[in-house]
Amino acid sequence: MPHETDLASLTPRLVLVTGPSGAGRSTAIRALEDLGFEAIDNLPLSLLPRLLDGPPLRRPLALGLDTRNRDFSTAALLEALDRMGAIEGLSLELLYLDCRADVLSRRYSETRRRHPLAPAETPEDGIAREFDLLSAVRERADVLVDTSEMTVHDLRAEMDRLFAPVTGQGLAVSLHSFSYKRGLPRGLDMVFDVRFLRNPYWAPDLRALTGLDSAVQEHVAGDPRFAGFLAKVTDLTLMLLPAYLEEGKSHLAIGFGCTGGQHRSVTLAERLGRALAEEGWQVSIRHREQERRKAAGGVS
Incomplete structure (x- = not known):
């Protein structure tokens, strides 16, 4: 028969969600929120220590990190990962949503949005700039999901497969x-x-x-x-x-x-x-x- 799981005994879980703009971060964050995560998007890196120094996490936490944040830098994010990884009793995962450059370019063309890293240039310029900025972060990913061929439904299903909490019967x-x-x-x-x-x-x-x-x-x-x-x-x-x-x-x-x-x-x-x-x-x-x-x- 299925087993019952004591939720209070679960290790606090923190999932950091990042990746190039247009790869599906907002969709992933909403999917995690639907799975019971407390979700905070576009959190400035400088506020991470204050967040983690607060009361213990009672729910799994998903944080969206974006290159558009005013204090974002590759070095600062890698330093934050090292610092949080050293916290005893915290389950930390870096989810990196990847996507091919040609697909991102098409998505920007279809929505006619400007790329945040190239507001006065072509989206291709911003995409290349962002790939370079995030290359070291991508290498540190615990979970890498390529959304190039995914629909919104596909990505939500993948989040469910990867991050659905073990509750009730456990499976x-x-x-x-x-x-x-x-x-x-x-x-x-x-x-x-x-x-x-x-x-x-x-x-x-x-x-x-x-x-x-x-x-x-x-x-x-x-x-x-x-x-x-x-x-x-x-x-x-x-x-x-x-x-x-x-x-x-x-x-x-x-x-x-x-x-x-x-x-x-x-x-x-x-x-x-x-x-x-x-x-x-x-x-x-x-x-x-x-x-x-x-x-x-x-x-x-």
Whole structure:
């Protein structure tokens, strides 16, 4: 059975979030806040000692550090890392959000924003300047996440995978549906290919629906191989979860892939999620292709 975790016994956790402008720092900070972190963005480095000299941390803390801060310097940040790393009983992590220069340039072009380090020049000048400024900081990163090919949803899911607190039963399960056309989602621990099941795409009245609709689920479940497959996957997962928990793992990500990520994979993620929740496990479900359609203004 899942174990209970005494939150009061957890080591205080501090995550410093930095990286080049436009790489997703604000999104990461908001995601950490949703995970229960106390979040402070754009904190001047000179205020760090005062913050840490205050009362003991009762919640995990996420601090956003930006080159736009008035007292930012590479040397000052590295010195702060050394100083905080020496604090006994503090779990310190430096999260560096990286991104390719061409992607950052495109993001600035799409938003027509000026780069903070090159307000009167091209964004490319500012990007190059910032890469040079942060190169030594990047080398010190405990966690490096490249957001070049990530959507906002992808980055939030990655924050959940990396920083979700160990609470309650001690292990969270996330289920993902996806299309093989777009490749595998990041961070999956187990993947099941469900393209062998009956495909609702070929039923005209079901084509525009998704695996969230009961008619689609019934169609997929009507495949004579469905029940046995779901039973075996459920049994395997329920056998593995306690073992991963004993090994100290806090998160397990399971993916189901099909051709379009709309019908069969969604159905399996929903059905397995229901089965695991009934056994008392903490489950979240993410349908990647549905998120992309919503973001593009398409049919959900």
